[in-house]
Amino acid sequence: MIEIEHLHKTYRSGFTMKPKLALKDVSFNVEAGKVYGFIGPNGAGKSTTIKVLTGLLNFDSGKVLVNGISPRDVKSRQYIGYSPEQPYFYDYLSGRELLRFYGKLVGLKGAELESRIGWALELLHANKDWIDRRLRSYSKGMMQRVGIAQAILGKPKLLILDEPMSGLDPMGRRDVREAIQQLNRDGVTIFYSSHLLSDVESISHRVAMIVDGKIVREGTVDEITESCGVEYHVRTRQAILEADLPRGVSATGHPQEYICADDVARDRLLGFCLSNGIAVEKMDHKRPSLEDILTEEIARADA
Numbered sequence: 001m002i003e004i005e006h007l008h009k010t011y012r013s014g015f016t017m018k019p020k021l022a023l024k025d026v027s028f029n030v031e032a033g034k035v036y037g038f039i040g041p042n043g044a045g046k047s048t049t050i051k052v053l054t055g056l057l058n059f060d061s062g063k064v065l066v067n068g069i070s071p072r073d074v075k076s077r078q079y080i081g082y083s084p085e086q087p088y089f090y091d092y093l094s095g096r097e098l099l100r101f102y103g104k105l106v107g108l109k110g111a112e113l114e115s116r117i118g119w120a121l122e123l124l125h126a127n128k129d130w131i132d133r134r135l136r137s138y139s140k141g142m143m144q145r146v147g148i149a150q151a152i153l154g155k156p157k158l159l160i161l162d163e164p165m166s167g168l169d170p171m172g173r174r175d176v177r178e179a180i181q182q183l184n185r186d187g188v189t190i191f192y193s194s195h196l197l198s199d200v201e202s203i204s205h206r207v208a209m210i211v212d213g214k215i216v217r218e219g220t221v222d223e224i225t226e227s228c229g230v231e232y233h234v235r236t237r238q239a240i241l242e243a244d245l246p247r248g249v250s251a252t253g254h255p256q257e258y259i260c261a262d263d264v265a266r267d268r269l270l271g272f273c274l275s276n277g278i279a280v281e282k283m284d285h286k287r288p289s290l291e292d293i294l295t296e297e298i299a300r301a302d303a
């Protein structure tokens with residue numbers, strides 16, 4: 001559904017038009033029928049990638065195809081629904097009037113238009129009285145729901161959402177997560193960016209992590225977190241002197257709890273316990289979260 005190969009994008013801004021390379025050799029594919037999360041810190045290049053995908057921005061070099069068509073070709077937009085990070089709508093309209101306007105743009109009218117608006121509002125739990133108030137009185141969360149509702153009115157094959165959960169309270173985030181999952185069950189491919197990594201972990205089939213314009217990880221959440229190794233937390237019946245701890249094993253704040261950096265360190269600690277008659281009470285393994293990995297990648301890029 002989305003193919004990006006060796007994408008480079010430079011911005012030129014300011015009086016001197018000094019170039020800034022915002023995307024550096026970005027490549028990834030999004031298969032049809034998947035929920036694909038795009039994560040990275042502020043300024044990493046997420047919105048730039050999304051603007052390239054939606055044909056709003058040109059790029060220097062590389063290959064970008066959406067449903068087999070270049071995003072510069074207007075035909076590619078036939079299948080796309082898009083909600084920008086900060087939608088700017090004409091705010092003298094009510095949410096419902098705005099949706100009528102967008103619905104007409106995708107060819108809906110009459111009873112079908114009203115029923116499609118009803119469906120979109122229901123899906124986003126936005127069928128409340130505020131939908132008939134003017135947009136200028138909306139909170140960020142209300143605006144976000146209307147922005148996503150307009151993006152799905154045309155029943156797109158591909159839904160592109162830039163930070164769909166930002167500005168939402170926990171219930172709003174849950175509603176948007178559930179809406180994404182429902183749309184995906186109905187066959188929609190979803191590509192979305194987010195800072196909220198626990199949401200991304202819970203609903204994405206695959207994830208790409210971008211830091212400073214470069215893709216640093218790509219895969220399923222399991223593939224990404226497993227590739228970073230598993231830590232083992234071991235609790236013993238007796239304390240072990242720090243000086244006696246085998247290589248790769250470190251003390252925690254608790255006197256009988258230790259962290260083994262990998263399988264080898266765990267085996268060394270278990271061997272040490274066995275030969276010294278120390279009973280092991282408990283052992284858990286802990287994979288790093290996407291947040292741990294992203295934090296590490298950001299530190300590496302800053303180093």
Ligand SMILES: Nc1ncnc2c1ncn2[C@@H]1O[C@H](COP(=O)(O)OP(=O)(O)OP(=O)(O)O)[C@@H](O)[C@H]1O
Nearest residue numbers: 011012013022040041042043044045046047048049
């Ligand atoms: N119109 C522009 N002119 C010049 N530089 C820009 C422009 N838009 C973005 N940039 C720069 O390109 C880089 C990537 O920005 P982008 O908005 O794509 O990041 P992002 O990952 O979406 O960030 P955020 O999470 O804060 O929205 C940043 O360094 C940003 O300052």
